[in-house]
Amino acid sequence: MTPVADYFAPVREDLRGLTANLKNLIGAKHPILYAAAEHLFEGKGKGLRPALVFLAARATMPGGDITPRHGRLAEITEMIHTASLVHDDVIDGAEVRRNLPTVNHHFGNRVAVLAGDFLFAQSSWYLANLDNLEVVKLLARVIADFAEGEIQQSLTAYDTGLTFADYLQKSFYKTASLMAGSMKAAGVLSDLPLSQCDRLYDFGKHFGIAFQIVDDILDFTGSTESLGKPAGSDLKQGNLTAPVLYALADHPELATHIEEGLTNPEDLALVLERVRGSGGIERSRELARSHSRLAAEALAWLPVSECKNSLLGLTEFILERMS
């Protein structure tokens, strides 16, 4: 398995600058925010979203030379992502993420709400100052989609009547919208024609959906250690994902347990086991593969470059996590 850092190689310096900028931007204001920022921007596995933006920027600019606005866009993308994680963890009452205590668990809800608001506010401010209304609209849509996704998830918790269309929509809101919107925004800042910007959007959309499906599979197949949070967390929260929806088709009797809220640990263990033993995992993998392929196909028009190869390689890489 190729380490993810290899795919990030063409933008390694960009990412290093980004981390330093984000820590300065956020940490300078407040000692507790500084601690939270260290905590937020240092963890393993950070940087996928800004890496996508930098790769798209370098793949679309003449000579691969990006503008300062591309760099700012990457920072905004990571700020929005981080803000949404911090508030998600408050909303879900999560205590651990990536094997680290969450901001709410470590510093309390008060700081977590404040830190998330500060990050959202800073991102809105930097966004407005990119001086490009189209980019403002793209990213404002993303922020609205996050909130919409949280509401959908809360509305449909433990609801076994959730359709696949609902599930894909929810995955788009919570994960793919940011990747789609920021990829397209990178294209807008590169002055690409609209049709090519739209293909970058499609890349981000399908990449994000595939990424989310893989995440949802790992909730069933991963260990608590490898996930950095308790296995089965999504199911326990009533967040029904692809593996469960497929499994429900074969084992309709699981619906009763789920609708009762899985408050009993034995019910949770039973449903987890049934889903793991069902064809739902493999069918979910196939669904992830198909979205990954659609992502790769969306880049057919893009001239060959090291950065394009990384983007294509990442569509494969995210699938390797699930095997």
Place this chain on the structure above:
Amino acid sequence: MTPVADYFAPVREDLRGLTANLKNLIGAKHPILYAAAEHLFEGKGKGLRPALVFLAARATMPGGDITPRHGRLAEITEMIHTASLVHDDVIDGAEVRRNLPTVNHHFGNRVAVLAGDFLFAQSSWYLANLDNLEVVKLLARVIADFAEGEIQQSLTAYDTGLTFADYLQKSFYKTASLMAGSMKAAGVLSDLPLSQCDRLYDFGKHFGIAFQIVDDILDFTGSTESLGKPAGSDLKQGNLTAPVLYALADHPELATHIEEGLTNPEDLALVLERVRGSGGIERSRELARSHSRLAAEALAWLPVSECKNSLLGLTEFILERMS
């Protein structure tokens, strides 16, 4: 004392439409958000900020005819204000506001964070779709100022070294920035020359600071019933305001009690009593009056109209609350 509704009379229909729109916009998404929206947009004393926007809009448009964008701006203003209140109450752990349980107290932190995020996100989205970069920047600045204000307040809690400049800055961030930015944005949408837009900004700034000083005085002079929350709440939270800062100049010995965190109810009662008995209240009133006058003066250029009279009347009205 003239009821506030009299000042709002020229824009009564505008405000009625606004409340209906906001309830539809927010409530349609989610039963709990609907309940929160009812709760948020129905309370007494709502509507000052959108009323200012509508009054400024009608006072500056030929024939007093406003555009749909002015209406949308007023809605965005109220959404940002409400979102900030909801999150403030989470951050402060407040249980009551305007004699009603806060959203966090009534529905839990989870819903309160979600509702605030949803309101901020919707406001960003509608803001982007006003298609005016200057307005986007003005309101993005306001959102960033709110977060900055919360951080300042949290950084300087119980800090008797707080200067008057710090206090005015904090008041600007938490209250005046929204009034200043939205008044100026109304002028931008009315196509006024920059110099007049800047005077609308000055009106909002001084009006907001006067309004906040009056609020800060009421924390000492008001009753729990009239305030709709426990008297002395700000002081208890360590939020040091004009009356305390003036009192500290005469009674430096109060600093020790304050810096110890006022955890002892007797300490809190002692400081409250000393501040009430000091000249700090009257000096704070004088400070509020001076900002109210500056607000009125900022409108000297504006042709006489019913709406202008309301704006001027409101600069007097906010002072009447403190007497």
